[in-house]
Amino acid sequence: MPDRPEQQPVRRIVVVGGGTAGWITAGVLASRYPRRGEDGVTITLIESRQQPPIGVGEGTWPTIRATLKQIGVTETDFLRECDASFKQGSQFVNWADASDSDTYWHPFTLPADYADRNLAPYWLEGPRNPGFAPSLCFQTELCGRGLAPKQITTPEFAGLANYAYHLDAGKFGPFLQKHCVGKLGVTHVYDEIVQVQSDDRGHISHLVTKSGNLLAADLFIDCSGFSALLIGKHLGVPFLSRKDVLFIDKAWAVQIPYREDAGPIASATISTAQSSGWVWDIGLTTRRGVGYVFSSNYVSDDAALEELKAYLAVRGDLSPGLSFRNIPINSGYRQELWVGNCVAVGLSAGFLEPLEASAIVMIELSAKSIANLLPGCGGGMQHAARIFNDTFRYRWERIVDFLKLHYVLSRRTDSGFWIDNRSRESIPDSLREGLEFWRHHCPWHEDFSHREEVFSAASYQYVLYGMGFRTETGPWLLSDSDRNRAREAMSETARHAKALGATLPGNRDLLTRIHRYGLQKI
Amino acid sequence: MVNLVALDSQTHRNLRVAPRPTRECAEFNVVSVIPREFPRLLAHYPIFFTKSADSGRFEPAALLGFERKENLFFVNGRWDVAYVPLQIQRQPFSLIPRRNAPAGNQAALDVAIDLDSSNIQTQEGERLFLDDGGPSKFLQDITSILSALVSGSREAYAFTGRLAELDLIEPVRIDVEFVDRSEAKLEGLYWIAAAALKALPAAQLAELRDRGFLEWLYFQMASVSHVSGVVARKNQLLSGVTAVRGPEVRNAGPA
Numbered sequence: 001m002p003d004r005p006e007q008q009p010v011r012r013i014v015v016v017g018g019g020t021a022g023w024i025t026a027g028v029l030a031s032r033y034p035r036r037g038e039d040g041v042t043i044t045l046i047e048s049r050q051q052p053p054i055g056v057g058e059g060t061w062p063t064i065r066a067t068l069k070q071i072g073v074t075e076t077d078f079l080r081e082c083d084a085s086f087k088q089g090s091q092f093v094n095w096a097d098a099s100d101s102d103t104y105w106h107p108f109t110l111p112a113d114y115a116d117r118n119l120a121p122y123w124l125e126g127p128r129n130p131g132f133a134p135s136l137c138f139q140t141e142l143c144g145r146g147l148a149p150k151q152i153t154t155p156e157f158a159g160l161a162n163y164a165y166h167l168d169a170g171k172f173g174p175f176l177q178k179h180c181v182g183k184l185g186v187t188h189v190y191d192e193i194v195q196v197q198s199d200d201r202g203h204i205s206h207l208v209t210k211s212g213n214l215l216a217a218d219l220f221i222d223c224s225g226f227s228a229l230l231i232g233k234h235l236g237v238p239f240l241s242r243k244d245v246l247f248i249d250k251a252w253a254v255q256i257p258y259r260e261d262a263g264p265i266a267s268a269t270i271s272t273a274q275s276s277g278w279v280w281d282i283g284l285t286t287r288r289g290v291g292y293v294f295s296s297n298y299v300s301d302d303a304a305l306e307e308l309k310a311y312l313a314v315r316g317d318l319s320p321g322l323s324f325r326n327i328p329i330n331s332g333y334r335q336e337l338w339v340g341n342c343v344a345v346g347l348s349a350g351f352l353e354p355l356e357a358s359a360i361v362m363i364e365l366s367a368k369s370i371a372n373l374l375p376g377c378g379g380g381m382q383h384a385a386r387i388f389n390d391t392f393r394y395r396w397e398r399i400v401d402f403l404k405l406h407y408v409l410s411r412r413t414d415s416g417f418w419i420d421n422r423s424r425e426s427i428p429d430s431l432r433e434g435l436e437f438w439r440h441h442c443p444w445h446e447d448f449s450h451r452e453e454v455f456s457a458a459s460y461q462y463v464l465y466g467m468g469f470r471t472e473t474g475p476w477l478l479s480d481s482d483r484n485r486a487r488e489a490m491s492e493t494a495r496h497a498k499a500l501g502a503t504l505p506g507n508r509d510l511l512t513r514i515h516r517y518g519l520q521k522i
Numbered sequence: 523m524v525n526l527v528a529l530d531s532q533t534h535r536n537l538r539v540a541p542r543p544t545r546e547c548a549e550f551n552v553v554s555v556i557p558r559e560f561p562r563l564l565a566h567y568p569i570f571f572t573k574s575a576d577s578g579r580f581e582p583a584a585l586l587g588f589e590r591k592e593n594l595f596f597v598n599g600r601w602d603v604a605y606v607p608l609q610i611q612r613q614p615f616s617l618i619p620r621r622n623a624p625a626g627n628q629a630a631l632d633v634a635i636d637l638d639s640s641n642i643q644t645q646e647g648e649r650l651f652l653d654d655g656g657p658s659k660f661l662q663d664i665t666s667i668l669s670a671l672v673s674g675s676r677e678a679y680a681f682t683g684r685l686a687e688l689d690l691i692e693p694v695r696i697d698v699e700f701v702d703r704s705e706a707k708l709e710g711l712y713w714i715a716a717a718a719l720k721a722l723p724a725a726q727l728a729e730l731r732d733r734g735f736l737e738w739l740y741f742q743m744a745s746v747s748h749v750s751g752v753v754a755r756k757n758q759l760l761s762g763v764t765a766v767r768g769p770e771v772r773n774a775g776p777a
Binding site for chain 2: 513516517
């Protein structure tokens with residue numbers, strides 16, 4: 001073994017925590033570096049039996065399909081064992097002005113021609129009916145009708161429309177665990193960490209567990225959730241609260257059974273704005289997950305619970321047996337995510353309100369970045385850390401901007417929550433600049449500087465124009481050929497929506513078939 | 523339209539059925555087949571796999587034509603090769619779940635007939651029931667075809683399910699140019715992945731042999747040469763001459 005720590009190869013990885021973050025990270029690393037044993041990589045996941053996973057984040061982004069494929073599970077097993085359903089985007093209700101017709105879509109499929117031309121200005125100069133997303137994305141029709149994004153004959157992980165999943169986070173971790181341990185050679189340890197030991201450079205050298213074992217490693221990944229055992233408690237990296245921008249700090253959550261066994265399953269997350277926050281409504285195969293995230297500065301726990309109950313009552317879903325859980329939400333992230341030989345993934349790194357389901361996608365992106373940046377030897381840690389921190393600070397900031405965008409564009413005046421959300425000092429400079437820019441320029445690829453943006457220009461277009469934002473593009477910047485193309489694209493979108501809508505099964509119907517027959521690999 | 527009614531020796535005592543494929547057979551270009559008929563199919567038909575629209579599972583199917591509703595084996599009102607697939611022979615009969623089946627016996631099935639089929643007659647053709655109400659030889663044959671199809675379809679799914687697990691099925695594309703320069707591209711067909719078969723570990727090869735799958739798999743592979751026969755039928759129909767260029771049958775690559 002080399003005597004200088006900088007030359008020590010990075011071969012032993014310890015993941016602390018066995019929730020969604022821990023198992024995704026272990027799975028991505030283990031599938032990426034499959035060589036085990038003496039001259040391979042060892043990956044050990046340690047979790048305490050006393051801390052049950054928190055089970056947040058039942059919504060995902062389409063990146064999850066590539067992640068599951070990379071880890072090596074089949075889509076059929078995943079759908080069956082995690083009670084998962086297909087998600088094709090989000091529907092926002094009552095966000096703009098709470099009028100009767102106040103609803104818009106943020107679908108996963110990109111707007112027509114998105115790779116080549118920006119058609120938004122031409123939709124804007126027209127009658128704007130139907131809305132932006134329905135005009136340029138066929139998927140809204142599928143979402144609106146509760147259809148699946150694929151057929152039973154479509155191969156696994158492929159779709160006729162872009163899709164992700166809603167999943168039961170309580171089942172997702174154990175599902176990945178079984179695969180990681182059984183197929184990928186991840187070592188799983190149930191034990192409690194009582195002490196963290198660092199060397200003279202400040203790198204973590206080993207963990208001491210309750211049962212008296214020493215767990216040494218070259219890289220430690222902190223997936224310990226809110227307790228942030230390594231990045232927070234041991235290394236003392238400060239948590240940067242973003243409550244000044246995102247006011248949500250609490251949630252009431254409840255599980256709603258389907259009224260009939262084979263009741264339809266919505267194929268989008270439905271987000272309905274309330275007096276002081278919004279209600280999520282997510283359909284799994286076995287139940288719905290519903291919850292109200294709110295700001296305790298504007299509404300009390302009791303009043304918020306009443307609002308949530310009213311939401312359920314209107315839909316006929318309020319029954320005496322329901323159990324409501326109160327969950328604190330602390331919006332923000334660590335100032336640094338990778339320090340020395342320790343990197344934080346998941347809730348230990350940060351958490352933001354679940355408005356655009358950013359929690360699991362951030363775990364996937366982190367795991368992928370760690371796998372891609374994995375230093376060959378200890379001396380590479382500092383460089384990898386710098387790149388990782390730059391990338392992920394940027395990503396957290398962009399997510400904060402994008403979530404805030406939903407609130408800033410609202411015209412609701414019915415509560416201090418909505419009015420204060422538009423106050424200048426609560427809006428990050430980067431978002432304010434962007435909004436100024438988009439007044440005369442429709443969001444486009446170059447507006448965002450990174451290779452892999454969590455939310456691309458397409459997402460900005462869907463939300464801006466869904467919320468009723470208007471961009472005035474100078475006529476000198478428009479062309480007849482693009483205008484004609486836009487007209488064609490809109491009628492193609494309508495035709496495609498109709499044709500696909502006629503052949504796709506309902507979300508529930510397809511899931512039932514998959515549970516019974518499975519999906520083919522090809 | 524299909525008008526399925528369970529057979530009844532009283533109601534259908536005088537019903538007669540023409541014992542040969544009728545015009546309904548012209549309505550499809552692939553017909554689902556079962557492994558037990560592979561040896562006989564191999565004399566005339568290309569066999570591929572298609573995905574069931576209901577379950578997505580692979581099922582063996584004989585290729586009859588290049589366009590929807592084009593059956594090149596049904597010419598001038600008759601089937602023009604010696605062996606007719608069981609799925610055609612059974613027409614216009616099928617099995618339907620027995621009504622009021624006693625609890626616990628959901629699997630009970632009745633032979634049903636499509637009363638709207640053009641096979642149905644009252645003057646000529648085969649009788650279904652004898653004077654004493656017992657089933658005729660014709661109906662007995664039909665019944666055994668139907669039950670062969672039920673067990674055959676179970677076998678077929680066991681066969682293709684195992685092939686899929688072993689990654690031995692892959693998509694295939696068929697591009698044909700006919701004598702009149704018109705073209706056809708067939709998609710949604712699958713065949714045996716020959717390269718994967720060659721690389722199959724001995725233990726799995728032995729398992730396929732022991733389950734009787736190995737010969738079925740080679741029947742499928744050998745049958746592909748009949749695609750040119752089907753092309754020739756089409757060309758004959760178009761102009762009375764045979765093809766200038768053979769069909770291109772190749773791996774479709776990753777789906």
